[in-house]
Structures are given as structure tokens and as C-alpha cells.
Amino acid sequence: MSKNIKNIIYKTLSKAWATLLEINYDYRFKDGTWKRVSRESYDRGHGTGILLYNIEKGTIILTNQFRMPIYHTNKDEAMSIEVCAGAIDDNDLPESTIIREVEEEVGYKVRDVKKVIETYMSPGALTEKMYLYVAPYSEDMKVSEGGGLASEHEEIEVMEIPFTRALEMIESGEIRDAKTIILLQYAQINNLIKH
Numbered sequence: 075m076s077k078n079i080k081n082i083i084y085k086t087l088s089k090a091w092a093t094l095l096e097i098n099y100d101y102r103f104k105d106g107t108w109k110r111v112s113r114e115s116y117d118r119g120h121g122t123g124i125l126l127y128n129i130e131k132g133t134i135i136l137t138n139q140f141r142m143p144i145y146h147t148n149k150d151e152a153m154s155i156e157v158c159a160g161a162i163d164d165n166d167l168p169e170s171t172i173i174r175e176v177e178e179e180v181g182y183k184v185r186d187v188k189k190v191i192e193t194y195m196s197p198g199a200l201t202e203k204m205y206l207y208v209a210p211y212s213e214d215m216k217v218s219e220g221g222g223l224a225s226e227h228e229e230i231e232v233m234e235i236p237f238t239r240a241l242e243m244i245e246s247g248e249i250r251d252a253k254t255i256i257l258l259q260y261a262q263i264n265n266l267i268k269h
């Protein structure tokens with residue numbers, strides 16, 4: 075691949091919470107011609123997400139929170155029902171990130187997390203790769219009410235619902251978040267939870 079790309083120039087358009095780059099490069103197309111191409115790339119690091127499930131109860135745990143980028147384009151859909159998820163800090167690992175996020179956001183101390191999928195969520199614009207996990211949860215793992223970090227202006231409602239209800243919520247359009255749909259369908263395809 076790299077023999078088809080040369081003369082890469084990076085220009086920082088914004089460096090704040092995350093970094094927005096404009097990347098200009100020469101790209102060799104299949105007919106052999108070289109053309110100058112410009113693409114923007116938004117870098118806020120990589121991320122993790124997890125489906126928490128309880129086989130005995132047939133339930134899962136989701137979160138519900140306000141998402142400004144959705145409000146900005148579609149006010150009616152700004153409350154977003156999602157699996158517990160968190161961005162990976164520099165020098166942290168995906169697995170320790172998701173274990174910490176589960177405790178912060180939904181109040182459980184989980185142990186056996188299993189990575190099931192790695193996915194680029196929006197490869198035309200974002201550098202982010204998501205590491206997606208599943209893990210069983212039970213009452214004895216509950217350590218707090220969760221809710222996220224108030225110091226970070228998070229306000230996360232914890233939802234414990236039947237797995238079957240979550241599948242219906244994909245059909246009805248109540249669940250619209252990609253990582254959540256991927257994990258719920260992973261659970262369905264692999265019969266993770268009886269339904």
C-alpha cells in the first residue's frame with residue numbers, strides 16, 4: 075500500500091480536546107496516475123465498549139446519556155442508549171480501560187471480560203478503533219450506582235433491561251448507536267443470552 079502513497083503533508087486544523095488534521099498526499103490510482111488528494115482526519119484516540127449480560131435473569135446493562143454531536147444535527151435523538159463505553163487514555167490498555175469504565179458508568183466490578191470485535195467506527199473521518207467486549211455481571215459485583223464522573227460533566231442513566239427488549243429497541247429505532255447494535259447482534263448470533 076505505502077508504495078502508492080507519497081509526499082504526505084500534515085496540517086493541524088485544530089488541536090483542542092482532540093486533533094483535527096488535514097492530510098494532503100499523492101495517491102497512485104489503479105490506472106497508474108498520481109493525483110494530489112486532501113482528507114481531514116479527526117483523532118481522539120481509540121475506544122472501548124462492553125455488553126454486560128446476566129444469563130440467569132436474561133438481562134443486559136445499557137446506559138442512556140445526552141450526546142451533543144447528535145443534538146447538533148438531530149435534537150429529538152440526542153439521548154443515546156449505548157453499551158457502557160470509554161475512550162482509552164494515553165498509556166492505558168483497552169482491557170483496563172473498559173473494566174474502569176464499567177465501574178464508573180454502571181457501578182459493577184467485572185472480572186472476566188472477553189474481547190469479541192475490533193472495529194473502525196467511521197473510517198472516512200475518525201482514526202478511532204473500538205475494542206468491543208462482553209462480560210457477565212451479577213448482583214455481587216455491584217459496588218455503586220454508577221452514573222459517570224460528575225467532575226467530567228457526565229450524567230449517565232443505568233438501564234437494566236431484558237435482552238429481548240434491547241433487540242426490539244434496535245428494530246424500533248430506539249437504539250441507534252453502532253457499537254451497541256454490533257454487540258447486541260453479536261450476542262444474538264452467538265446465543266450468548268437465552269431469549
Ligand SMILES: Nc1nc2c(ncn2[C@@H]2O[C@H](COP(=O)(O)OP(=O)(O)O[C@H]3O[C@H](CO)[C@@H](O)[C@H](O)[C@@H]3O)[C@@H](O)[C@H]2O)c(=O)[nH]1
Pocket residue numbers: 091092119120121122123159160161162175202223226227228253
Ligand atoms: N472538555 C471536553 N471533554 C470531552 C470532550 N469530549 C469528551 N469529553 C469528556 O471525555 C470523557 C469521555 O467519556 P468516555 O466515557 O471516556 O467516552 P464516551 O464519550 O463514552 O465515548 C465512547 O464511545 C464512543 C463511541 O460511541 C467512542 O468514540 C469513545 O472512544 C468511547 O469509547 C467524558 O468525561 C467527557 O466529558 C470534549 O470535546 N471536550
Ligand SMILES: [Mg+2]
Pocket residue numbers: 158159160161175179
Ligand atoms: Mg462513556
